[in-house]
Amino acid sequence: MKAYLSYFRLRFITHLQYRAAAWAGIATQVFFGFVYIMVYIAFYESGSADLPMQLPQLITYIWLNQALLSLVNLFYKDQELFSLVKTGNIAYELARPKNMYFMWYFKIIGERLSKVVLRAIPFIIFLMFLPE
Secondary structure (H helix, E strand, O other), X not given: OHHHHHHHHHHHHHHOOOHHHHHHHHHHHHHHHHHHHHHXXXXXXXXXXXXXXXXXXXXXXXXXXXXXXXXXXXXXXXXXXXXXXXXXXXXXXXXXXXXXXXXXXXXXXHHHHHHHHHHHHHHHHHHHOXXX
């Protein structure tokens, strides 16, 4: 277990270095959050049907979605794993006496949590200063 936690720690620390990418991600998420909110406001004002959520609840949901996007992004692909498969070096990984699944799991969890720390915390602090 100690080896897997070291994989997690190394990947976490490595990805904490990308601060400029985090600020760019925050700016992008703020922009698209406002775009989504404006679209939903247009839908809410033009429709007369019963809506499943009130507008303030929907806006909170959108901001939480934008803040935690890096935790659940499905479009992320680990390029290190792909390069191991392309070059054939995956055989060396398979020969090691470790469970590859847990090794890659802890690496990816470390990377995603570092992105959440860098993006979500400043994003939520920014959202606290927005008016309702």
